[in-house]
Amino acid sequence: MQYGFGVDIGGTTVKIALFDITGNLLDKWEIPSVTENEGAAILPDTAASIKEYMRGHDLQAQNIIGIGVGVPGPVDNAGVVNECQNLGWGVFNVRETLEKLTGFPVRVGNDANVAALGECWKGGGSGCANLVMATFGTGVGGGIIIDGKPINGAHGAAGEIGHMVLDARETEYCNCGKRGCTEQYCSATGVVRLAKRYLAAQDCPSSLRALEKITAKDVFDAAKAGDAAAKEILEQVYDYMGQFLGSLCAVIDPEVVVMGGGMSRAGQQLVDGAARYFPRYAFPATKTVRFTLATLGNDAGAVGAFKLVLDELG
Amino acid sequence: MQYGFGVDIGGTTVKIALFDITGNLLDKWEIPSVTENEGAAILPDTAASIKEYMRGHDLQAQNIIGIGVGVPGPVDNAGVVNECQNLGWGVFNVRETLEKLTGFPVRVGNDANVAALGECWKGGGSGCANLVMATFGTGVGGGIIIDGKPINGAHGAAGEIGHMVLDARETEYCNCGKRGCTEQYCSATGVVRLAKRYLAAQDCPSSLRALEKITAKDVFDAAKAGDAAAKEILEQVYDYMGQFLGSLCAVIDPEVVVMGGGMSRAGQQLVDGAARYFPRYAFPATKTVRFTLATLGNDAGAVGAFKLVLDELG
Numbered sequence: 222m223q224y225g226f227g228v229d230i231g232g233t234t235v236k237i238a239l240f241d242i243t244g245n246l247l248d249k250w251e252i253p254s255v256t257e258n259e260g261a262a263i264l265p266d267t268a269a270s271i272k273e274y275m276r277g278h279d280l281q282a283q284n285i286i287g288i289g290v291g292v293p294g295p296v297d298n299a300g301v302v303n304e305c306q307n308l309g310w311g312v313f314n315v316r317e318t319l320e321k322l323t324g325f326p327v328r329v330g331n332d333a334n335v336a337a338l339g340e341c342w343k344g345g346g347s348g349c350a351n352l353v354m355a356t357f358g359t360g361v362g363g364g365i366i367i368d369g370k371p372i373n374g375a376h377g378a379a380g381e382i383g384h385m386v387l388d389a390r391e392t393e394y395c396n397c398g399k400r401g402c403t404e405q406y407c408s409a410t411g412v413v414r415l416a417k418r419y420l421a422a423q424d425c426p427s428s429l430r431a432l433e434k435i436t437a438k439d440v441f442d443a444a445k446a447g448d449a450a451a452k453e454i455l456e457q458v459y460d461y462m463g464q465f466l467g468s469l470c471a472v473i474d475p476e477v478v479v480m481g482g483g484m485s486r487a488g489q490q491l492v493d494g495a496a497r498y499f500p501r502y503a504f505p506a507t508k509t510v511r512f513t514l515a516t517l518g519n520d521a522g523a524v525g526a527f528k529l530v531l532d533e534l535g
Numbered sequence: 536m537q538y539g540f541g542v543d544i545g546g547t548t549v550k551i552a553l554f555d556i557t558g559n560l561l562d563k564w565e566i567p568s569v570t571e572n573e574g575a576a577i578l579p580d581t582a583a584s585i586k587e588y589m590r591g592h593d594l595q596a597q598n599i600i601g602i603g604v605g606v607p608g609p610v611d612n613a614g615v616v617n618e619c620q621n622l623g624w625g626v627f628n629v630r631e632t633l634e635k636l637t638g639f640p641v642r643v644g645n646d647a648n649v650a651a652l653g654e655c656w657k658g659g660g661s662g663c664a665n666l667v668m669a670t671f672g673t674g675v676g677g678g679i680i681i682d683g684k685p686i687n688g689a690h691g692a693a694g695e696i697g698h699m700v701l702d703a704r705e706t707e708y709c710n711c712g713k714r715g716c717t718e719q720y721c722s723a724t725g726v727v728r729l730a731k732r733y734l735a736a737q738d739c740p741s742s743l744r745a746l747e748k749i750t751a752k753d754v755f756d757a758a759k760a761g762d763a764a765a766k767e768i769l770e771q772v773y774d775y776m777g778q779f780l781g782s783l784c785a786v787i788d789p790e791v792v793v794m795g796g797g798m799s800r801a802g803q804q805l806v807d808g809a810a811r812y813f814p815r816y817a818f819p820a821t822k823t824v825r826f827t828l829a830t831l832g833n834d835a836g837a838v839g840a841f842k843l844v845l846d847e848l849g
Contacts, residue, residue: 472783506695
């Protein structure tokens, strides 16, 4: 039997999983990401953890096809990263470094892109060759799969869909330095921002007014409990999501849009809300796209990372 | 020596060109598109014209690698078109039909996608593997090349970038039935619309006011001649183009954006205008994208169509 590893490197932990070559996740664990000293220990720690796991479980090197890795930043096809700020990494070849440390073939992709590949293979978009995954969390990220492969772009920035501009008249700034980005409306932070803006502009009563610090979850909960202001705020969010997804589908025309990230814990409510506004902004031929929730949660990155290596070496 | 044909089927003419396998365009001609009777004669006429040309030029069938075809509508990878309204075509397999008529292998792509492929191979984006071509004409169209291949999308609608939504508050309707599309601001029609809107809202003098019917060319010409209102109208157009291209590059992150279509006859003025506003809307990592004019003009479709067949059969 052949096996492989999928590794999802984040700013806090490195998630490592063992797969058989049909993609069954057999085991998984985490180690801390030691970001001090420009993150120099992260790959040696990962290699040591994999070797230790193999010894402990009597796995032989000749049964391992390779290691797939997702990293939180731009990476080119050769495996060279270009500044992963969360990890302290500058510019170096992750693929070669981890190959030397482990002796196994390594393939590397951007974390959002490999998560999309994971959802495409085993998750919400299973069975699709063309898919967009949109991640609604603290920010808005994404990954695009064309003919079963993630697209990276010329600078590793393909799929930075949270920075499509929805409103050129926006007066507040996005983290990226410009104004009117999708992330300013459709992220957890964006929901809070729109909530504050709405409550400041309107006189209506709302349970949200009693809160010292509003979170996106508060807004979703209040809306579920019938709070009219919270409902109206979410309608604004869904309207922006409809515009965002309408424009995105005019570019990519995917079979499926997989919705993930922390905000997707709001569940079908989120999918239905966005799908309700989508037709207003969608090019007619793209209107039959399917919206679905991500199903792999935190495993998506490791699953997709393993798929990277499987596609080339399996 | 091996040869092949590139065919660009439009609503008025079918453009046919002969290439050697390095992509040199050796000869080209046109025949009328007979759209009566649901366009039933178009492929037989094309096949007859190619055969007649071969007889007249003593070309042997064994020296022909195949025929690439661009069609004005959605087409899947098998060569099945789904309504080319300009031609009167419904749903049928163009590839199989033309293969039976000619005896040569045929590959079929959407016209905007193959034009992008042509510019990627031999035109403004020569040497690039990842490129977006934006066509600013009566409408706004486009084609996207990833790793040297056009992307089609799930419904043949990938690259319908003219229908990305720039302004959700727009009150007038786009041809596609929704409001706020790029095409409403960045096409020749869009320039005229913005000009009329500007002149109606402002009291300023302008040479444009003397015209019975304003065209996009009038606006470009007036701006070049120093007309302040025309200049201001074009600044609006360039601002919308900057937003459009900023959002598009956040999705695709291409090496190059090739700008073509009738409006690109305005030349470097157009490229410089859009490039001036682009940084305001661009995700930082994508800001080094290169903007360039299309160079193949009306030949782009035939060149790209031939490249389709060359890539698979050459």
